[in-house]
Amino acid sequence: MQENETVRDGGAKKRSLWGRWVRSRVYLVYVLIGIVSLAPLLINHYYNAKIEDATRKTDVLTEELNRRITQMDELAVLATEVNREAGNVLESRDIAEEKKKIGGYLARFNLVVGEVRADWRQSPYEEETAALLGELTAAAGQLDSMMEKERRVTESVEKNDALAGLEGAQAMNRDFENLLATLRNVRRIMRGVRDTRLREDMRDVQGLQARQTWWGESTALGTPFETSTRLAMEENRNVQFEEFYPPIGLWLEVSEYRSADGVSVFFRDVGERKRIEEELKSTMKMQADFVSFVSHQLRTPLAGIRWMLELADGEENVPVDASNYIHDAQESTVRLVTLVNDLLNISRLERGKLEISPAPTHLGEMTESVLKDIATLVTEKQHELTVTGLADVPVLSLDQQLMRQVVLNLLSNAIKYTHPGGKIDVRLEKKDGQVHWSVRDNGLGIPQKSQARMFEKFFRAENITKVATEGTGLGLYIVRLIVEQMGGKIGFESEEGKGSRFYFSMPAP
Amino acid sequence: MTERRKKILLVEDQELLRKAFATALKRKGYEVSTAVDGMDALEKIREVRPDLVFLDILMPRMTGAEVLEHLKNDPTLPKCKVIITSNSSIDLDLAEAKRMGADGMYVKANHSLSELCEQAERFLKQAEENESHEKDIAG
Numbered sequence: 206m207q208e209n210e211t212v213r214d215g216g217a218k219k220r221s222l223w224g225r226w227v228r229s230r231v232y233l234v235y236v237l238i239g240i241v242s243l244a245p246l247l248i249n250h251y252y253n254a255k256i257e258d259a260t261r262k263t264d265v266l267t268e269e270l271n272r273r274i275t276q277m278d279e280l281a282v283l284a285t286e287v288n289r290e291a292g293n294v295l296e297s298r299d300i301a302e303e304k305k306k307i308g309g310y311l312a313r314f315n316l317v318v319g320e321v322r323a324d325w326r327q328s329p330y331e332e333e334t335a336a337l338l339g340e341l342t343a344a345a346g347q348l349d350s351m352m353e354k355e356r357r358v359t360e361s362v363e364k365n366d367a368l369a370g371l372e373g374a375q376a377m378n379r380d381f382e383n384l385l386a387t388l389r390n391v392r393r394i395m396r397g398v399r400d401t402r403l404r405e406d407m408r409d410v411q412g413l414q415a416r417q418t419w420w421g422e423s424t425a426l427g428t429p430f431e432t433s434t435r436l437a438m439e440e441n442r443n444v445q446f447e448e449f450y451p452p453i454g455l456w457l458e459v460s461e462y463r464s465a466d467g468v469s470v471f472f473r474d475v476g477e478r479k480r481i482e483e484e485l486k487s488t489m490k491m492q493a494d495f496v497s498f499v500s501h502q503l504r505t506p507l508a509g510i511r512w513m514l515e516l517a518d519g520e521e522n523v524p525v526d527a528s529n530y531i532h533d534a535q536e537s538t539v540r541l542v543t544l545v546n547d548l549l550n551i552s553r554l555e556r557g558k559l560e561i562s563p564a565p566t567h568l569g570e571m572t573e574s575v576l577k578d579i580a581t582l583v584t585e586k587q588h589e590l591t592v593t594g595l596a597d598v599p600v601l602s603l604d605q606q607l608m609r610q611v612v613l614n615l616l617s618n619a620i621k622y623t624h625p626g627g628k629i630d631v632r633l634e635k636k637d638g639q640v641h642w643s644v645r646d647n648g649l650g651i652p653q654k655s656q657a658r659m660f661e662k663f664f665r666a667e668n669i670t671k672v673a674t675e676g677t678g679l680g681l682y683i684v685r686l687i688v689e690q691m692g693g694k695i696g697f698e699s700e701e702g703k704g705s706r707f708y709f710s711m712p713a714p
Numbered sequence: 715m716t717e718r719r720k721k722i723l724l725v726e727d728q729e730l731l732r733k734a735f736a737t738a739l740k741r742k743g744y745e746v747s748t749a750v751d752g753m754d755a756l757e758k759i760r761e762v763r764p765d766l767v768f769l770d771i772l773m774p775r776m777t778g779a780e781v782l783e784h785l786k787n788d789p790t791l792p793k794c795k796v797i798i799t800s801n802s803s804i805d806l807d808l809a810e811a812k813r814m815g816a817d818g819m820y821v822k823a824n825h826s827l828s829e830l831c832e833q834a835e836r837f838l839k840q841a842e843e844n845e846s847h848e849k850d851i852a853g
Contacts, residue, residue: 516738
């Protein structure tokens with residue numbers, strides 16, 4: 206009904222569209238996109254202000270401390286003046302004039318000391334403040350002592366006792382030297398405070414600059430943070446990613462999603478998990494290295510056994526029993542070689558270290574050649590074998606050796622786990638940009654509860670462990686690793702007692 | 715014309731494997747000489763002028779890879795077919811072996827002696843065909 210009305214009234218329609226747009230909160234997304242685009246600018250501005258502020262504070266404080274240091278220099282000058290005037294007293298005899306001058310210097314000296322004391326009582330550097338105030342008290346004492354000597358000099362001069370005056374002036378000079386040393390010490394303490402404070406402030410500023418840089422980089426276009434924030438807002442998607450953040454030295458899991466009032470961002474410290482993962486990776490590498498080493502070391506003696514048995518079997522007049530033993534031993538050796546090869550391949554595939562050498566490969570021809578190799582197995586068990594579509598597939602770029610293993614493992618499984626006289630059907634076809642390869646048998650099938658684990662390492666279905674005791678549980682695992690590594694897909698369907706169909710597909714561009 | 719017996723040089727540092735393989739090749743009627751490492755192999759190649767060399771890779775004194783280097787770069791060495799027999803397929807695959815100048819590569823444990831002898835026959839036949847082809851061209 207309402208729609209009809211809006212159609213009749215153009216203005217109402219306009220208002221309604223505007224209203225709907227506002228209600229739809231689409232605008233919110235645009236506002237948020239705007240904020241995200243502005244974020245680097247805002248962040249930059251924020252840090253610039255902070256850095257400026259910190260720098261200004263440092264400047265003010267440095268100036269203040271420098272002024273105090275200058276005051277110490279002034280005190281030293283004043284003390285020197287007092288000392289000099291006292292000397293003048295000895296010579297000039299215009300005692301009243303000199304006393305006036307000395308009084309002026311003394312007043313100034315005490316004023317400065319008072320100022321410094323008052324300022325430093327508010328200072329946050331407790332230890333230094335205590336030392337400094339102690340030194341200032343000492344300086345005041347030294348000055349008093351100096352003045353006492355000065356009085357002695359003046360009295361001696363007034364009494365015309367030149368010798369006593371000279372002695373007094375010497376004593377005064379000693380006090381003066383002590384006072385200067387004390388003042389130098391005060392100066393040193395202040396410089397120390399100034400430099401420490403400067404270093405701290407510099408660190409603050411550097412920290413701020415580092416954080417500014419980091420924020421700038423993290424929020425710039427194309428970083429995970431920026432991209433996922435945009436995704437969360439534009440597409441209303443929940444985004445999660447993990448990243449290492451150097452300024453805080455943490456691995457964080459960042460989760461973002463659209464919430465009613467914008468975007469919510471959650472950070473979680475996943476450092477511990479990362480550490481465990483790293484450890485696990487290195488343990489797995491060690492394990493793989495070990496497997497690889499052992500396998501290589503096994504191959505040489507295995508080749509020796511294999512070949513010697515073959516020679517023994519080739520001798521003339523081998524007794525029948527012995528010949529049978531030799532054949533059994535040969536079979537075991539070949540099985541052992543296969544196992545070693547499987548372990549080697551797995552350790553390389555798992556590490557992603559197996560170098561894949563893609564070459565033009567025709568899966569039909571490959572299947573045909575594998576079937577030729579295992580023809581005796583098929584005839585021994587009197588299976589009925591049908592093959593279709595060998596010529597119907599295009600040439601693909603695949604690693605021949607590895608693909609051969611896939612085809613061989615799947616075919617020999619079908620042959621092995623099907624009762625004699627069974628039916629085996631191999632099928633190849635190209636469909637939907639994929640080459641589909643499959644083998645169907647009417648064999649033992651896989652029990653329902655084993656099905657989920659068929660491609661696991663070392664797993665063997667319960668029903669086959671009763672039929673065939675040998676078998677490593679590695680065959681299908683390798684098949685899966687190889688197919689996945691080549692960008693293909695693998696699967697099966699099966700019913701216990703009825704048979705199985707294993708298939709894989711490879712992209713055929 | 716009686717056919718000349720083909721000469722095969724077997725380079726292998728493991729005594730057991732050398733003995734077994736040499737025996738199998740001799741039973742097939744080849745003239746077999748052996749070398750225990752790469753240095754020995756180069757000497758034997760000059761001395762025997764084999765038609766075919768089975769070359770192990772990991773050996774003391776001089777590796778199979780170095781022997782191939784010499785064969786490639788030293789024109790005074792007689793030409794011959796080389797098949798790498800190794801037990802470590804990690805370091806080497808067929809493509810890499812061919813780049814190094816070998817004609818074939820087999821992982822020892824993966825093959826029976828009869829399979830390897832068959833390969834020897836195949837490669838020798840190939841070499842012979844190439845030779846007669848070259849003679850035709852020259853003639």
